[in-house]
Amino acid sequence: MITDKFNPKNLLAIETSCDETAAAVLRDGRQLMSNVVASQVHIHKEYGGIVPELASRHHLEDIVRVVEKALLDANTDRSAIDAIAVTQGPGLVGSLVVGLSFAKALAMARGIPLTGVNHLHAHLSSVFLCEHPPLFPFVGLVVSGGHTNLYVVNDFLSAELLGQTRDDAAGEAFDKVAKMLELEYPGGPIISQLAEKGDPCAFSYPRAKLPKTPFDFSFSGLKTSVLTSVKKLSGQGPLPVQDICASFQEAVVDVLVEKTLSAAKNYDINRIAVTGGVATNSRLRARMAEETKKLGYKAFFPYPELCTDNAAMVALTGYHQIKAGILAKEDADVYSRLPLLSI
Ligand code: KG4
Ligand code: ZN
Numbered sequence: 001m002i003t004d005k006f007n008p009k010n011l012l013a014i015e016t017s018c019d020e021t022a023a024a025v026l027r028d029g030r031q032l033m034s035n036v037v038a039s040q041v042h043i044h045k046e047y048g049g050i051v052p053e054l055a056s057r058h059h060l061e062d063i064v065r066v067v068e069k070a071l072l073d074a075n076t077d078r079s080a081i082d083a084i085a086v087t088q089g090p091g092l093v094g095s096l097v098v099g100l101s102f103a104k105a106l107a108m109a110r111g112i113p114l115t116g117v118n119h120l121h122a123h124l125s126s127v128f129l130c131e132h133p134p135l136f137p138f139v140g141l142v143v144s145g146g147h148t149n150l151y152v153v154n155d156f157l158s159a160e161l162l163g164q165t166r167d168d169a170a171g172e173a174f175d176k177v178a179k180m181l182e183l184e185y186p187g188g189p190i191i192s193q194l195a196e197k198g199d200p201c202a203f204s205y206p207r208a209k210l211p212k213t214p215f216d217f218s219f220s221g222l223k224t225s226v227l228t229s230v231k232k233l234s235g236q237g238p239l240p241v242q243d244i245c246a247s248f249q250e251a252v253v254d255v256l257v258e259k260t261l262s263a264a265k266n267y268d269i270n271r272i273a274v275t276g277g278v279a280t281n282s283r284l285r286a287r288m289a290e291e292t293k294k295l296g297y298k299a300f301f302p303y304p305e306l307c308t309d310n311a312a313m314v315a316l317t318g319y320h321q322i323k324a325g326i327l328a329k330e331d332a333d334v335y336s337r338l339p340l341l342s343i
Contacts, residue, residue: 005325006113008083010076012106013315014067016099017091017119018145019044019055020308021062023070025081026315029323032129034073035305035312038062045185049175056094063102070311081112085318088116088328089335090146096334104330115321116328117314120338124153125320126302126313127273134271134300139264143256143284144276145171145186148217150263153273156320162263163215170252171278173219177226177248181241191245192281198246203229205251207258215263222251253284257291270297279307 008029015022019040025033040058044050071077086103089096100116107114123142127133139162140153148165168176171188178187183194205225208218226248233239256278264272274288285301292299306312321327 006083006322008113008319008322010074010080011083011085011315011319011322012067012070012081013085013117013311013318014063014099014103015087015119015122015309015311015314016059016063016095017087017089018095018309019050020310021059021066022309022311022314023067024311024315025070025074025076026312026319027074029316029319032312032315033076034070035310036066036070036073037305037310038066041186048179048185050092052092052094055092056098059095059098063098067102078106078110081110083112083318083322084114085117085314085321086114086328087119087122087314088332089119090338091119091334091336093334093336096336100332100334104328104332108330113322114328115318115326116332117317117321118338120147120149121159122313122317123275124151124159124273125156125316126275126306126310127300128156128316129306129312130300130302132300134273134298137269138271138273138300139260139267139269140273140275141256141260141279142276143170143274143278145169145175147276148219148256150215150260152263152267152269156317157324157326163213163217163259165217165219166210167218167220168223170217170219170256171276173223173252174278176223177245180227180230181239181244186277188278188281191249192283194242195246195249195283198240198242198244200246200250202240202243203247205247207251207255215259217255217259219252219255222248249281249283253281253287256284257287260288261291261295261297264297265295270295271300272297273300275302275307277308280304
């Protein structure tokens with residue numbers, strides 16, 4: 001495998017960390033030529049959450065056609081691809097293995113460089129695919145189904161972790177509250193839709209401050225509090241689902257906005273990027289934009305389709321890694337958890 005620094009012209013990226021099989025082609029590190037996502041949500045919906053065994057089997061079924069479609073949409077073929085980036089972790093091991101094995105095989109067969117990408121790093125990079133991306137440094141929030149991490153992002157390849165969730169991730173809290181309310185999986189989109197018609201002040205759910213580690217998050221107390229109110233209200237007529245959704249969402253948004261802005265003030269950085277699946281939430285986007293504006297700061301959000309899992313963000317991170325000569329070894333393995341706290 002090539003080990004020198006190299007500037008890829010047509011980079012193919014693959015993402016299979018969770019329940020989306022995705023591939024993208026990035027030209028010259030700037031131009032997104034294709035971005036294909038095959039979601040398995042309809043399969044896992046039936047079970048109220050992701051079934052890892054089913055996820056890996058479906059990645060295996062889908063990966064060839066997803067990659068072929070990404071090449072076709074980019075009006076190119078395998079012979080023109082000169083580098084590959086693949087999500088190496090964190091995520092579901094069985095799912096990650098499918099993407100990494102496919103990427104390794106293709107890279108070896110073609111004799112082209114391969115780089116392994118950290119999924120959270122990729123989420124942070126999704127903001128560079130905005131029309132007007134932020135300058136460095138910026139405060140980056142990754143808020144997804146598995147993580148709620150706050151970083152100072154210094155450049156394309158380095159980010160310092162300021163804090164993370166101690167229990168549930170914000171997206172996980174949305175998914176669990178949806179389950180309590182017998183709503184479908186994933187919970188985020190449906191809760192945010194119902195919240196639009198509810199009163200965010202109907203229930204005063206807790207906002208965990210964690211004064212000793214102010215940039216850490218905790219959503220388990222909030223989740224328990226919602227469960228308590230659901231139990232209390234059950235049997236007393238129809239549940240005020242819209243009010244519960246609005247009050248729960250407001251509590252999550254308050255915490256995310258407050259902690260992110262407090263980190264920005266603390267580090268004297270006036271640019272904030274919000275990434276990950278929960279960053280599609282319209283209330284979070286509106287509140288973050290409004291509160292940053294009040295302080296004279298600026299909030300950056302990737303396009304909604306680049307907030308949820310995709311391979312375009314993997315391509316961008318991978319491009320900078322390959323340019324810097326950061327390549328995967330032939331015996332590279334996947335990792336389910338983050339090996340390093342900072343990137
Ligand atoms: O980033 P992502 O696609 O996958 C992970 O890396 O986890 O995030 C998925 C998470 C799910 O928990 C889902 O409920 C949440 O993002 N989500 C939302 C919204 N859309 C997706 N949460 C709140 N509001 C939304 N509109
Ligand atoms: Zn993700």
